[in-house]
Amino acid sequence: xxxxxxxxxxxxxxxxxxxxxxxxxxxxxxxxxxxxxxxxxxxxxxxxxxxxxxxxxxxxxxxxxxxxxxxxxxxxxxxxxxxxxxxxxxxxxxxxxxxxxxxxxxxxxxxxxxxxxxxxxxxxxxxxxxxxxxxxxxxxxxxxxxxxxxxxxxxxxxxxxxxxxxxxxxxxxxxxxxxxxxxxxxxxxxxxxxxxxxxxxxxxxxxxxxxxxxxxxxxxxxxxxxxxxxxxxxxxxxxxxxxxxxxxxxxxxxxxxxxxxxxxxxxxxxxxxxxxxxxxxxxxxxxxxxxxxxxxxxxxxxxxxxxxxxxxxxxxxxxxxxxxxxxxxxxxxxxxxxxxxxxxxxxxxxxxxxxxxxxxxxxxxxxxxxxxxxxxxxxxxxxxxxxxxxxxxxxxxxxxxxxxxxxxxxxxxxxxxxxxxxxxxxxxxxxxxxxxxxxxxxxxxxxxxxxxxxxxxx
Amino acid sequence: xxxxxxxxxxxxxxxxxxxxxxxxxxxxxxxxxxxxxxxxxxxxxxxxxxxxxxxxxxxxxxxxxxxxxxxxxxxxxxxxxxxxxxxxxxxxxxxxx
Numbered sequence: 028x029x030x031x032x033x034x035x036x037x038x039x040x041x042x043x044x045x046x047x048x049x050x051x052x053x054x055x056x057x058x059x060x061x062x063x064x065x066x067x068x069x070x071x072x073x074x075x076x077x078x079x080x081x082x083x084x085x086x087x088x089x090x091x092x093x094x095x096x097x098x099x100x101x102x103x104x105x106x107x108x109x110x111x112x113x114x115x116x117x118x119x120x121x122x123x124x125x126x127x128x129x130x131x132x133x134x135x136x137x138x139x140x141x142x143x144x145x146x147x148x149x150x151x152x153x154x155x156x157x158x159x160x161x162x163x164x165x166x167x168x169x170x171x172x173x174x175x176x177x178x179x180x181x182x183x184x185x186x187x188x189x190x191x192x193x194x195x196x197x198x199x200x201x202x203x204x205x206x207x208x209x210x211x212x213x214x215x216x217x218x219x220x221x222x223x224x225x226x227x228x229x230x231x232x233x234x235x236x237x238x239x240x241x242x243x244x245x246x247x248x249x250x251x252x253x254x255x256x257x258x259x260x261x262x263x264x265x266x267x268x269x270x271x272x273x274x275x276x277x278x279x280x281x282x283x284x285x286x287x288x289x290x291x292x293x294x295x296x297x298x299x300x301x302x303x304x305x306x307x308x309x310x311x312x313x314x315x316x317x318x319x320x321x322x323x324x325x326x327x328x329x330x331x332x333x334x335x336x337x338x339x340x341x342x343x344x345x346x347x348x349x350x351x352x353x354x355x356x357x358x359x360x361x362x363x364x365x366x367x368x369x370x371x372x373x374x375x376x377x378x379x380x381x382x383x384x385x386x387x388x389x390x391x392x393x394x395x396x397x398x399x400x401x402x403x404x405x406x407x408x409x410x411x412x413x414x415x416x417x418x419x420x421x422x423x424x425x426x427x428x429x430x431x432x433x434x435x436x437x438x439x440x441x442x443x444x445x446x447x448x449x450x451x452x453x454x455x456x457x458x459x460x461x462x463x464x465x466x467x468x469x470x471x472x473x474x475x476x477x478x479x480x481x482x483x484x485x
Numbered sequence: 486x487x488x489x490x491x492x493x494x495x496x497x498x499x500x501x502x503x504x505x506x507x508x509x510x511x512x513x514x515x516x517x518x519x520x521x522x523x524x525x526x527x528x529x530x531x532x533x534x535x536x537x538x539x540x541x542x543x544x545x546x547x548x549x550x551x552x553x554x555x556x557x558x559x560x561x562x563x564x565x566x567x568x569x570x571x572x573x574x575x576x577x578x579x580x581x582x
Contacts (some may be wrong), residue, residue: 044525045502051518052509054575061569064521075531081538086551090537094558101559102566108575110516113567115522117560121526124557127531131517131549135536141489240519243526248496250532255488262528267502269522273515276569304574356550362512369515376574387512 029077036074037258043067044262048269054382057221067443071258107377108334111236111366112167118239119160125246126153126216132253133209143203145252147196150218152246155192158220160239167366169281173229183224184291192219223289229331230408234277234288243272244367273368280362280388282414282424310461312470314475315437318461322399322435324355326391328428329371330335330364332440336467339378342404344475347381357384359391359401359428363408392429403454404467405440411452421450436460439470517571524564530557 044067050060105113129150165171192215199208227235244266251259351357364371372385410430413420431454463470510518537550
């Protein structure tokens with residue numbers, strides 16, 4: 028009796044997920060979107076628990092409890108700067124679940140034909156995404172070195188490994204009774220995931236995290252085919268599409284191809300013999316404060332360095348201090364600033380900066396020539412004019428924030444060490460550039476203090 | 486129509502729908518979007534429940550299913566909670582304080 032109504036629950040759950048993503052298009056409706064997603068998930072879980080096949084609830088309830096006990100602290104304890112890591116670990120969990128279900132299904136039914144193919148695909152993608160996400164987590168958390176790790180013949184080795192994985196999958200699809208092949212498939216998939224991330228550097232993480240998101244979704248969709256469950260197919264396809272689009276956007280924002288991101292080991296090239304010393308002009312917090320004080324418009328360009336220094340709250344104080352003086356302050360956000368798509372927006376929102384002050388690259392680039400001060404905080408490659416001027420630069424053609432066109436450029440930086448990609452930045456040597464050497468958080472704090480002192484003096 | 490043909494249709498339509506919807510999401514919200522789709526991919530919990538609660542489950546499949554339910558619950562719970570936590574921070578004007 029109830030069983031007749033269960034497909035309806037799945038249908039409503041699918042609608043919930045679609046609405047969830049639809050409402051994410053604007054900050055005004057986004058929270059409603061999350062709610063729709065939650066309802067969708069609730070309907071999906073209830074609809075599954077009520078199914079006739081499910082008779083044993085004890086272990087499911089224990090698992091729910093254990094999972095929540097881990098998941099709730101994970102969501103609340105993690106600081107906002109650690110959102111990329113948390114997303115990576117969460118991808119790993121979801122993918123592990125998909126992979127284990129694939130494994131269990133195989134040993135339970137040993138299906139044939141199309142279902143088996145879906146099952147194999149689910150298992151490969153699941154295990155691959157699991158280790159790849161764990162590796163990404165390690166790199167983001169800086170447990171592992173963030174620079175690309177390379178060895179000789181790496182690409183050939185990797186392609187051979189991926190080939191072997193695909194071949195094992197194929198063999199298994201042809202002869203499903205060869206049970207010994209399955210553990211080999213698991214090991215190969217796990218290895219593939221690990222080696223896939225090894226040569227990828229921190230700056231490419233936004234693309235890779237988005238790609239892993241897509242894989243996790245595709246794995247869930249494959250599970251939908253294996254279990255003949257439309258809800259899984261819908262949810263998986265939505266995720267797969269989402270991750271794919273985001274990674275395409277990230278690639279485009281760096282003017283690089285997928286292949287280049289995955290196999291290019293970007294950022295490993297160190298500048299060799301580039302010891303040429305060029306003069307830079309440095310300035311104190313006091314100088315910076317008086318320049319900002321006499322400006323009418325300021326654009327702040329945050330980068331990963333701001334996240335590392337946790338400078339967003341101090342930046343908010345600066346934002347307030349300048350606003351009080353009637354100075355227009357906006358933030359220019361490069362699509363790949365930070366370690367995941369939209370990373371900077373979340374951090375600045377955390378610091379209570381209104382989101383209409385966060386402006387995208389295309390919209391703000393035209394305003395730089397009429398801007399008095401461009402303040403660069405912890406960003407490097409995304410403001411490097413070499414991308415525009417130097418055809419031989421590794422970042423040639425990458426769209427950049429044209430901070431160099433502002434009347435005065437100020438760069439807060441720890442030292443003159445080159446940025447992640449190891450490329451020297453001409454911006455620092457321009458005549459209208461002032462280098463502010465120091466920790467981003469401490470320096471912004473002292474600028475705010477100096478601005479306060481100016482008020483009393485004036 | 487065979488079940489898998491029907492499934493492929495559903496997949497294709499959902500993928501196109503996904504492309505259209507996600508293209509409209511402002512870059513401002515890309516992080517919460519990713520976190521939300523991550524939470525949605527915890528839908529694997531459905532498969533995990535079916536395996537774990539099955540009456541013919543062997544020790545192997547039940548253990549695998551159990552771990553899968555735990556893993557996907559972590560994914561689900563933390564995914565939704567942190568998405569909401571992030572979105573709460575996005576404010577247009579700061580006149581509310």
